[in-house]
Structure formats: C-alpha cells, structure tokens
Amino acid sequence: MITKRIIPCLDVRDGRVVKGMNFSGLKDVSSPVLLADYYSQGGADELVFYDITASSDGRKLFTDILRETASKVFIPLTVGGGINTIDDFDIVLKCGADKVSVNSGAIRNPGLITEAALKYGSQCVVISADVKRVDGVFRVFAKGGRENTGMEAIDWIVRCVKNGAGEVVLNSIDTDGVKKGFDLEMLKAVSECVDVPVIASGGAGCTRDFITLFKTLPRVDAGLAASIFHYGEVKISELKKEMKKNGIPVREV
Amino acid sequence: MTAIIDYGVGNLFSLACSFSSIGEEALVTDDLKMLEMADRLVLPGVGAFRDARKALRESGLEDGILSLVKKGKPILGICLGMQLLFDKDYEDGVYDGLGLIPGEVRAIGEVISKGLKIPHIGWNALSIKKDSRLFKYIKNGDYVYFVHSYHAVGCECDTTSVTDYGAPLTASVEKGNVFGCQFHPEKSGEVGLSILKAFVEI
Numbered sequence: 001m002i003t004k005r006i007i008p009c010l011d012v013r014d015g016r017v018v019k020g021m022n023f024s025g026l027k028d029v030s031s032p033v034l035l036a037d038y039y040s041q042g043g044a045d046e047l048v049f050y051d052i053t054a055s056s057d058g059r060k061l062f063t064d065i066l067r068e069t070a071s072k073v074f075i076p077l078t079v080g081g082g083i084n085t086i087d088d089f090d091i092v093l094k095c096g097a098d099k100v101s102v103n104s105g106a107i108r109n110p111g112l113i114t115e116a117a118l119k120y121g122s123q124c125v126v127i128s129a130d131v132k133r134v135d136g137v138f139r140v141f142a143k144g145g146r147e148n149t150g151m152e153a154i155d156w157i158v159r160c161v162k163n164g165a166g167e168v169v170l171n172s173i174d175t176d177g178v179k180k181g182f183d184l185e186m187l188k189a190v191s192e193c194v195d196v197p198v199i200a201s202g203g204a205g206c207t208r209d210f211i212t213l214f215k216t217l218p219r220v221d222a223g224l225a226a227s228i229f230h231y232g233e234v235k236i237s238e239l240k241k242e243m244k245k246n247g248i249p250v251r252e253v
Numbered sequence: 254m255t256a257i258i259d260y261g262v263g264n265l266f267s268l269a270c271s272f273s274s275i276g277e278e279a280l281v282t283d284d285l286k287m288l289e290m291a292d293r294l295v296l297p298g299v300g301a302f303r304d305a306r307k308a309l310r311e312s313g314l315e316d317g318i319l320s321l322v323k324k325g326k327p328i329l330g331i332c333l334g335m336q337l338l339f340d341k342d343y344e345d346g347v348y349d350g351l352g353l354i355p356g357e358v359r360a361i362g363e364v365i366s367k368g369l370k371i372p373h374i375g376w377n378a379l380s381i382k383k384d385s386r387l388f389k390y391i392k393n394g395d396y397v398y399f400v401h402s403y404h405a406v407g408c409e410c411d412t413t414s415v416t417d418y419g420a421p422l423t424a425s426v427e428k429g430n431v432f433g434c435q436f437h438p439e440k441s442g443e444v445g446l447s448i449l450k451a452f453v454e455i
Contacts, residue, residue, distance in 0.1 A: 001417055003376045003396065040442065045376055071270040076398060076440050096266045098440065121300045123372055123400045166372070197374055221375065251376040251396040253442070 003249045004214050005045040005222035006236055007078075007199065008229040010035060013052045015061035017230075033068045039229070040073045043236045043253035047073070048101070048169075048224060051081035063095045070096020080128055084108065089116050093124070101126040101169060104142045106160060107149055117164025122196075127165035129157055131186060132173035138186060145173045153186075154193050161194045168194055169224065171201040179205030182213045182223070191219035199224050207234055207242050214248045255453060256291035259283045260312035263299035268331070271439035275446055277453045285317040293453065294318065294326060298333030302344040302358065302403070305333050315351070322353060327430045327455050329387075335426065335433030336403060344403055353431045356408030361401070366419035372402040376441075377416040385413035385427045386455050387434070390447035397424070397436040397444055404435060430455075 011018040016030040036047050049069070051062045059082070070077060079092040080101030089100050100120075106112050106127060116125045130141045131153040138153035157168055170190050172183030182203045191198045200213055204225040213223055228234045240250045255272055257265050257279055265281045272279035279295075280287055288294060296318070298305045309315055322328050330338045339350040342358040350358070362371055381393045399416065405423040415421035416436075426433040432452065438445035 001377070002373065005375055067266070070267050072274070074267070074271050074274070074439055074445060075442050093264050094266065096264075096270070098267070123299075123374065167374070195370055197370060221370075 001249045003045070003251045004220075004243065005199075006043070006210070006239060006250075007046045007048055007222055007224040008039045008044050008236070009048040009050060009201070009224050009226045011050045011052050011226065012062055012065065012081075014055075014058045015065055018052065032065050033072060035230075036069045036073045036077075039236065040075050041253075043240055043251070044075065045222070045251060046076045046078065048078045048080065049097075051079070053082070063091060066092060066095040066097060078126060080126070084112070086112070086115050086119065089120060089124075093120065099124050099126050099167065101128045103128040103130065104144075107140065107142045107151075110159070110163065113160055113163040113165050117166070122164050122166035125165050126167045126169055127157065127160040128169040128171065129153060129160075130171050130173055133186075138189065141173060145176075154189060157190055158193050161196055165196065167197045167199065169199045169201055172203060175203030176201075178203055179228070181205065181209040184213070184216055187213070187217055187220055191217055197221040201225070204228055204234070207239050210239060211243060211246050211248065214243065215246065254291050255279045255293050255295060256288050257281045257295045257297060258288065258314065258318065260305075260309045260314060262305045262308050262333075263297055265297055268295070268297055268439045271446060271449060272453070275450045275453065277449075283312060283314065285314055288314065288317060288321060291326075293455070294321065294328040296328060296330040296334035296337060298331070298335075298337060300333065302333065302336060302342045303346065303348055305337060306342075306348050306350070309337065319351065319353075322431060325430050327432065327452070328353075329452050330431075330433040331439070332401060332435060332437055335435055336405065338426070338431060338433050339405055339408065342403070354405075354408055354411050354426055354428045354433065356405050356411070356426075358403050359406050361404050361418070361420075361422055364406075364420040364422075369419045372400055373418045373422065374400050377418060377436075379414040379416060379424055380421070381414045383413045383427075385425065385432075387425065387427065387432055387448050387451050388413070389451040389454070391444050395444045397434075397438065397441040397448075399424075399436045401435055405433075
C-alpha cells in the first residue's frame with residue numbers, strides 16, 4: 001500500500017537554513033546539507049528546499065548546496081523559490097532536484113507549467129499555491145502571500161493540473177504559523193477536484209494534527225511542515241510511529 | 254567500474270552520486286568503449302517510452318549494449334530503463350523494446366482500482382516473489398520510491414518482487430544477467446543503496 005508522506009521544508013537564504021534549530025547530534029544547525037541528512041536518517045520521505053535568496057550570489061550558493069545535498073541524501077528532493085523560466089527548471093534539475101515547485105512564476109506565466117511538463121514530464125512539476133479566504137472565497141496570493149491575485153483558488157489549481165502539474169502543494173495562509181492544525185476545509189475542497197497528489201502545508205502544530213489530516217482527508221497524500229520539525233517539537237520517527245498506531249500507512253525507518 | 258548509459262534522457266547526477274556513496278566508481282557515458290570497459294551497465298530513463306526508445310536508437314549505442322549484455326555483462330534498467338528491457342510497450346502506440354526479458358509494458362490504469370491516483374508516486378513496500386541477487390541486503394516489506402504510470406506484465410517467470418497499488422504491480426525483474434527495478438533505488442534511501450550495492454557485487 002502506498003504510504004502517506006512526511007515532508008520537512010527547509011527555507012534557505014545565502015546558503016543557510018533560515019530558522020534557528022537545536023538538535024542534539026547536529027553540529028551545524030543551519031547547514032542545509034547536514035540538516036537534510038539528519039531528516040533523511042530520521043525518516044523524512046522527501047525534502048523541500050525553498051530558496052528565499054534575493055541576490056545572485058546567494059543563488060549560486062543555493063545551487064552549490066543543492067548539488068552537495070543531492071550527492072549525499074538519497075530521497076526525493078523538491079526545489080522551489082524563484083522559479084520563473086524553463087532555464088530555472090534546468091539549473092536546479094541538473095543540480096540534483098527531482099521535482100520543481102512553481103508559484104509566482106506560474107501566476108505570471110501559466111505557460112511555464114505546460115512547457116516544463118512537456119520537457120521534463122508532469123512528475124517533475126509541482127504547483128505550489130498560497131491560498132487565503134477573502135470574503136468567504138479561496139483566493140490565490142502571489143509574492144510569498146503578500147499580493148492577492150484575485151484568482152479563485154480551485155479554478156487556478158485545476159487549470160495548473162490540466163496544464164501538466166503533477167502534484168499540488170496547498171499552503172493555507174489562514175492557518176500558516178497558527179499551529180492549530182491543517183486547513184481541512186480548504187484541503188478537502190482542493191483534493192476533491194484534482195487527481196494528482198495533494199500535499200498539505202500550513203498549520204501543523206503537533207503530531208495529532210497529522211493524524212487528523214490523514215484520517216479526515218484520505219485524498220491528501222502528504223503533510224509538509226517546517227518549524228515544528230526544525231524546533232524539534234515533532235520528531236518524524238515518533239510522528240510515524242503514532243501514524244502507524246492510528247492505522248495510517250507509513251514508511252518506518 | 255559501473256557505466257551509466259547516457260543517451261540524453263533525464264538527469265543522471267543523483268544516480269551517479271548514489272554509486273559513489275557506496276564506494277563504486279560510476280561513469281556517466283555515451284562512449285561505447287567505456288561501456289565495453291565497464292564491469293556492469295545501468296540503463297536509466299524518465300519520460301515517455303517513445304522518446305526514450307528513439308533517443309536510445311539514435312545514440313548508436315543500442316547494438317553495442319545488446320551485444321555486451323548477450324555476452325553476459327550485467328545490466329540494471331531503472332524505471333523507464335527497466336521498461337525498455339521488455340519486448341513491447343503500449344504507451345501512446347505500440348513500440349518494440351530491447352527484447353531482453355519476455356513481457357510487455359502496459360498502463361497501470363488497466364489493472365488498479367478506480368479512484369487511485371495515476372501516476373503511482375511515493376513510497377511503497379516490496380513484496381518479494383522470488384529470490385533475487387539484488388535482494389541480498391534487504392527484506393520483504395522494505396519500502397522503495399516509485400514514480401510511474403506504466404508497468405511490466407506477462408513477465409511472471411522473471412518477476413522477483415511486486416508492490417501493491419490496488420493490484421500487484423511489477424516492481425523488479427531478473428533474468429540471467431539482466432535486472433530491472435521499476436522504482437528508483439537512487440531515491441529510496443538506505444534500502445535503495447543496499448540494492449545498488451548488491452548489484453555491484455554481482
């Protein structure tokens with residue numbers, strides 16, 4: 001049986017992981033390579049590297065780090081942040097990424113998804129959507145959640161999947177950072193409308209939140225989180241034990 | 254030395270690194286001389302069968318590969334590279350494969366239950382059907398990473414493991430010196446590396 005995936009997300013700026021972390025046995029808490037390896041050993045099913053660098057120097061550092069990670073960590077690696085052109089796809093794929101996640105780049109140019117899916121295959125193209133309720137309607141936001149595009153979220157996501165996106169990361173701005181659980185209402189609405197894997201993001205605060213997510217929404221395939229893993233509030237190995245106890249299929253390491 | 258056959262399909266960086274990490278020298282190459290020198294071959298592949306088949310034919314390496322394999326050199330096909338080993342493929346038409354293992358490649362949609370997502374993406378367990386030299390270091394039920402919409406059928410005699418996705422899908426095959434993994438050992442953590450280690454020890 002296919003297992004539900006647990007995915008830690010690492011925000012990388014100027015070659016370092018942004019959020020402060022503290023693990024025993026991890027010498028350099030902000031080294032993306034060491035942290036990626038730590039998560040992989042601990043049972044992460046996949047990793048997301050998010051490049052939040054603004055400068056071109058930082059960009060170069062990011063691709064160096066990507067290469068180093070891909071040469072040491074042998075689980076699937078998704079890369080996002082600043083992906084605007086097919087050349088951006090090409091650069092990160094050559095550095096060892098398995099999937100590329102697009103957000104604002106696809107909003108500016110929806111043809112990017114089609115082009116990338118034709119060139120690299122749908123399995124390689126992830127649409128990441130930042131979604132927030134505005135007057136009771138799910139709206140897509142761009143630029144890291146700062147700008148309301150006015151687009152209705154489900155229409156947008158369905159269109160991206162039709163154009164060739166092979167996976168959806170749904171990040172709820174409403175629950176992001178609140179740590180009171182995933183946005184089940186939003187995730188339900190989206191997961192019922194697409195046939196590709198849906199990854200839930202935003203809101204995980206404890207182990208229970210993942211159990212509730214997978215128990216309530218069988219069409220959600222994976223849960224993504226950053227700070228609760230980075231701060232050690234939830235340990236992936238223990239999370240997976242709990243999931244198994246609750247009858248959720250998981251890969252135990 | 255292991256030669257990873259570069260016929261212009263997909264990115265072979267991680268694959269090469271996975272061999273280095275188990276202490277095996279791996280060379281990504283499109284040079285037939287290097288394939289001849291290598292102790293074993295890896296046939297990778299992503300994307301559509303037709304494109305990969307065309308790329309392999311146009312690489313000019315096909316006859317060389319077939320003759321090396323017929324002389325006994327071990328070859329491991331991975332994902333689409335495994336699908337290329339069979340007689341026939343039915344992805345958007347009918348295409349001839351390399352014919353190294355009897356069987357054909359069909360859409361998983363023909364066998365899996367309705368409502369399951371296609372492609373089959375993620376970690377799934379191996380159910381071992383027959384002993385394989387690739388399984389020296391792994392056990393029944395170990396998890397590996399899959400990404401595929403097609404799978405091999407009619408190859409029961411050579412199937413060494415299957416995985417359950419609403420129906421049993423062919424996960425690995427072995428026939429003499431010809432091996433195939435539908436999953437990605439280079440993306441399957443320690444289990445995947447153990448499979449590659451077993452391959453290089455053959």
